[in-house]
Amino acid sequence: MEFGYFxxxxxxxxxxxxxxxxxxxxxIGFIKRFYTNKVEKLIDHIFDEFYVNVEVMDSNFNMxxxxxxxxxx
Numbered sequence: 001m002e003f004g005y006f007x008x009x010x011x012x013x014x015x016x017x018x019x020x021x022x023x024x025x026x027x028i029g030f031i032k033r034f035y036t037n038k039v040e041k042l043i044d045h046i047f048d049e050f051y052v053n054v055e056v057m058d059s060n061f062n063m064x065x066x067x068x069x070x071x072x073x
Contacts, residue, residue, distance in 0.1 A: 028059055033054055
């Protein structure tokens, strides 16, 4: 299994693709934050990091994993 590293802007309300690099700093994929609807995005902008949903893509932008936060009380 290969480990990847990324910088933390994915947690700061951005929806742009953030590169994932290996130890040699070669881009091996991307991570991108997303919102499932506009209400979720609005709530997240009011309460920082309230929802964290991410997509992980390989180096060719093919989606590998899509993870949504379990929203339960």
